Amino acid sequence: MSDPFIVIGADAAGLSAASKCRRDNPSREVIVFERGEWISYAHCGTPYFIKGAVDKLTDLQSLTPSAVEKRGIELQRKHAATAIDTVSHTVTVAGPHETQDVDYDALLIATGAEAIEAPIEGSNLGNVFSLHGLDDAANIRALLEPPTEFSSDRLGGGGYLDTDTVQTYGAREPPETVAIIGGGYVGIEMAEAFRAWDCRVHLFQRGETLLPAFGEAVGDIVAERLTDANVELHLDTEVTALTGTGGTVSAVTCDTGAQIPIDAALIGIGIKPNTELIADTPIESGRTGAIQTDKYGQTTVDDVYAAGDVAEVTHTVTTEPTWSPLGLPANRVGRAIGMTIAGSPTPVGSVVETAMLKAFDLECGRSGILDNERAEAAGFEPRSQTITAQSRSGYYPGAAETTVTLMADATTGRLLGGSIVGTDRAAVRINTIATALGGEFTVGELELQDLGYAPPFSPVWDPILTAAKVLHGRVG
Amino acid sequence: MSDPFIVIGADAAGLSAASKCRRDNPSREVIVFERGEWISYAHCGTPYFIKGAVDKLTDLQSLTPSAVEKRGIELQRKHAATAIDTVSHTVTVAGPHETQDVDYDALLIATGAEAIEAPIEGSNLGNVFSLHGLDDAANIRALLEPPTEFSSDRLGGGGYLDTDTVQTYGAREPPETVAIIGGGYVGIEMAEAFRAWDCRVHLFQRGETLLPAFGEAVGDIVAERLTDANVELHLDTEVTALTGTGGTVSAVTCDTGAQIPIDAALIGIGIKPNTELIADTPIESGRTGAIQTDKYGQTTVDDVYAAGDVAEVTHTVTTEPTWSPLGLPANRVGRAIGMTIAGSPTPVGSVVETAMLKAFDLECGRSGILDNERAEAAGFEPRSQTITAQSRSGYYPGAAETTVTLMADATTGRLLGGSIVGTDRAAVRINTIATALGGEFTVGELELQDLGYAPPFSPVWDPILTAAKVLHGRVG
Numbered sequence: 035m036s037d038p039f040i041v042i043g044a045d046a047a048g049l050s051a052a053s054k055c056r057r058d059n060p061s062r063e064v065i066v067f068e069r070g071e072w073i074s075y076a077h078c079g080t081p082y083f084i085k086g087a088v089d090k091l092t093d094l095q096s097l098t099p100s101a102v103e104k105r106g107i108e109l110q111r112k113h114a115a116t117a118i119d120t121v122s123h124t125v126t127v128a129g130p131h132e133t134q135d136v137d138y139d140a141l142l143i144a145t146g147a148e149a150i151e152a153p154i155e156g157s158n159l160g161n162v163f164s165l166h167g168l169d170d171a172a173n174i175r176a177l178l179e180p181p182t183e184f185s186s187d188r189l190g191g192g193g194y195l196d197t198d199t200v201q202t203y204g205a206r207e208p209p210e211t212v213a214i215i216g217g218g219y220v221g222i223e224m225a226e227a228f229r230a231w232d233c234r235v236h237l238f239q240r241g242e243t244l245l246p247a248f249g250e251a252v253g254d255i256v257a258e259r260l261t262d263a264n265v266e267l268h269l270d271t272e273v274t275a276l277t278g279t280g281g282t283v284s285a286v287t288c289d290t291g292a293q294i295p296i297d298a299a300l301i302g303i304g305i306k307p308n309t310e311l312i313a314d315t316p317i318e319s320g321r322t323g324a325i326q327t328d329k330y331g332q333t334t335v336d337d338v339y340a341a342g343d344v345a346e347v348t349h350t351v352t353t354e355p356t357w358s359p360l361g362l363p364a365n366r367v368g369r370a371i372g373m374t375i376a377g378s379p380t381p382v383g384s385v386v387e388t389a390m391l392k393a394f395d396l397e398c399g400r401s402g403i404l405d406n407e408r409a410e411a412a413g414f415e416p417r418s419q420t421i422t423a424q425s426r427s428g429y430y431p432g433a434a435e436t437t438v439t440l441m442a443d444a445t446t447g448r449l450l451g452g453s454i455v456g457t458d459r460a461a462v463r464i465n466t467i468a469t470a471l472g473g474e475f476t477v478g479e480l481e482l483q484d485l486g487y488a489p490p491f492s493p494v495w496d497p498i499l500t501a502a503k504v505l506h507g508r509v510g
Numbered sequence: 511m512s513d514p515f516i517v518i519g520a521d522a523a524g525l526s527a528a529s530k531c532r533r534d535n536p537s538r539e540v541i542v543f544e545r546g547e548w549i550s551y552a553h554c555g556t557p558y559f560i561k562g563a564v565d566k567l568t569d570l571q572s573l574t575p576s577a578v579e580k581r582g583i584e585l586q587r588k589h590a591a592t593a594i595d596t597v598s599h600t601v602t603v604a605g606p607h608e609t610q611d612v613d614y615d616a617l618l619i620a621t622g623a624e625a626i627e628a629p630i631e632g633s634n635l636g637n638v639f640s641l642h643g644l645d646d647a648a649n650i651r652a653l654l655e656p657p658t659e660f661s662s663d664r665l666g667g668g669g670y671l672d673t674d675t676v677q678t679y680g681a682r683e684p685p686e687t688v689a690i691i692g693g694g695y696v697g698i699e700m701a702e703a704f705r706a707w708d709c710r711v712h713l714f715q716r717g718e719t720l721l722p723a724f725g726e727a728v729g730d731i732v733a734e735r736l737t738d739a740n741v742e743l744h745l746d747t748e749v750t751a752l753t754g755t756g757g758t759v760s761a762v763t764c765d766t767g768a769q770i771p772i773d774a775a776l777i778g779i780g781i782k783p784n785t786e787l788i789a790d791t792p793i794e795s796g797r798t799g800a801i802q803t804d805k806y807g808q809t810t811v812d813d814v815y816a817a818g819d820v821a822e823v824t825h826t827v828t829t830e831p832t833w834s835p836l837g838l839p840a841n842r843v844g845r846a847i848g849m850t851i852a853g854s855p856t857p858v859g860s861v862v863e864t865a866m867l868k869a870f871d872l873e874c875g876r877s878g879i880l881d882n883e884r885a886e887a888a889g890f891e892p893r894s895q896t897i898t899a900q901s902r903s904g905y906y907p908g909a910a911e912t913t914v915t916l917m918a919d920a921t922t923g924r925l926l927g928g929s930i931v932g933t934d935r936a937a938v939r940i941n942t943i944a945t946a947l948g949g950e951f952t953v954g955e956l957e958l959q960d961l962g963y964a965p966p967f968s969p970v971w972d973p974i975l976t977a978a979k980v981l982h983g984r985v986g
Binding site: 046076078079082087088093094350360361362363365366383384385386387388389390391392397399401427429430431459461462463464465466468469470471472473475479480482483484485486487488489490491492494495496498499 | 522552554555558563564569570826836837838839841842859860861862863864865866867868873875877903905906907935937938939940941942944945946947948949951955956958959960961962963964965966967968970971972974975
């Protein structure tokens, strides 16, 4: 019998691969090592747990350890892989009691990503958080609850929680004023969460627009909405230091010279792939910093695969490797690798980096390339068009402004990307653009799609078709 | 100077063509003849006017006569085209005062469709309606309002209304019990409208499922929802007669022998294209009964075009002519013909018959082929799969069951069609399927689309991807 299929990391990519491999080849030995306590949790759900829209931490878990074991997978939590020897086909794993070398027949690196630590003085002060994982979420939520009402049981940690730390935060007075450093996904979602607890919120963004990945049109509308929700925006503003009193953060200092008193801070300036494990191996990372993979998710070393937030994947539009640390690709690539290892070679597919985001009552979506520089670097001559149309027939109650941006190549008309923002069912509409990108449509072809119309849901010309019609007149 | 571009019918297709032709070629003479008073109205909005969700009839007009004239179009209302002479290039038009022969250089037939008259005894009784046009809508709404509160002014007919008829209905006692004959689009939408006025509603459907165009999975869920809303369903039941008292309908008789007392009836058993005008011409209608057209929307006779509910259009999946009397194709085909006539030949594109429908709080969508017989007739070997998944991450409040059906060809895996139904943003999701059909995707390609994920809007695997994943395992 061959050595086992070893998976490092028990989250979306790792467990998708392990589960699919076992299902397709039930006699295959599969071992998953996870360095933490938690497995298979919905990282994207943590802001909603902090907000209070989701009751229990364990609600965010899609699989319990026992469900994983029922699939015939050997799951080892609190076991950190510390080294890979690609010649002897061995992984070194440090458990709570001992360190062992485990032979593999096939190996999947699915170690995910982690929050970037800010190069900001004072970021190790008390009440300064980042948000990457359920422990961070539990700590922030504990701080927000009034100490008189706090109980660590109510967080629903299901026994995985670091109770001591949580109780320390639970005993503190909730913050009146919070600084959010970074205006990306986490920053926007956490602004909503903190406002739900009636905190005064200052949001600092180094660049001029929020949510740069969604493009300017979305960023500007989100900025307006945040201002309406009494989030104080500090755009084009860099935070230079956090200062404290008695070890706890008490003020934020900006490059503008302004100093603003705060009681807590959340740093959300991005994430980076956890690639430490490949440092002394021939497994190569690509230009994005994530691990290089081929069309089957295999790294530059035979029998070693990588998937999820630690790995690169091919971009449909540029055909170049990209780093797309999002939920669906992690699951899908993991699943394909599981099939390949089970004996049926399965390409992992490509991505267009589709994402959706809620910003208070705004629904945002983005897909493909929305950035002139990136489009030019990929050899395109980008043209973009932003239009605003109604989400329903104008006469139907509830029709709301929906803003669509499309980008296409000036010469060929090829659709490169798009974004959408609005309050009425806007987010799911991004899937039309994602599918058109998947089909390598021109904007003229997108214009000819036979999309649905009904007064309560869509005008005759869907806002995306209207955008395509206008942009088509300018390209191709 | 050449003879004018003549358009028969001032609705979506006709006015799209006229407007686009004038815009692209401002020196072109364009005359539009319309046999009625109303122009450019949203037929799909009439149930919502009757329900009371839309205030005024004129809200349903997308263009006023003066706006049309401002575009440099000569608009002649109350002018009915009665004959076409394709040899002499002449249309005979009967106006209120005189009948004239008008020469054309190019002609567009955009005469639309009309409600099929039921071959049911008693369908000419008082309080028996069909719903095709704003006058029908005004009459039904007038009947539903309490006579003491009724005022024809409040209907907002803007001077186009047949006030005498409307006042007759307005003076009558509102119906307590209403029969709807036909469980298609109009029947379902009108069930909601009548229930909003607290009428007791009986809905009769000849076949076993409602909404056959949406497939069985949608039909069954809609039937449940209607039952919950206290609509009494009579499936597999044919209405054989309407009987009256004093000239007004008072009972409906079914083939089951049952006789049910009613106060009003709405017959919505379908529509048919208005093709009378081509009866004595070489302009041919196709197998669907609508007018044959080529890829530019031209009929079998040079310089004569047809568009909208009176014309055929090519089906993307079958590549056969189909009859798709829906809003978007009417606008899009009309617009393309306008461009062609203005001097820039423009193909009208093809359709996948995408439609959306509201049934109380249910959102329904359909696209492509969902019918085994039709798929087989087009040379496919259909396989279909229905799945039910959550609309959002399961832990996020408001997640709702969403049922997706996909149909694909067993051998090639080619996606043939799909439907969706659910209460949470289900309808707009059909556009993903429509776009995949437009791209001639296999179900395996659909499965690989990089659709969006965010807990408030979509689970990691969009319900459509889940359906594709399951069906992909069975085909291709």
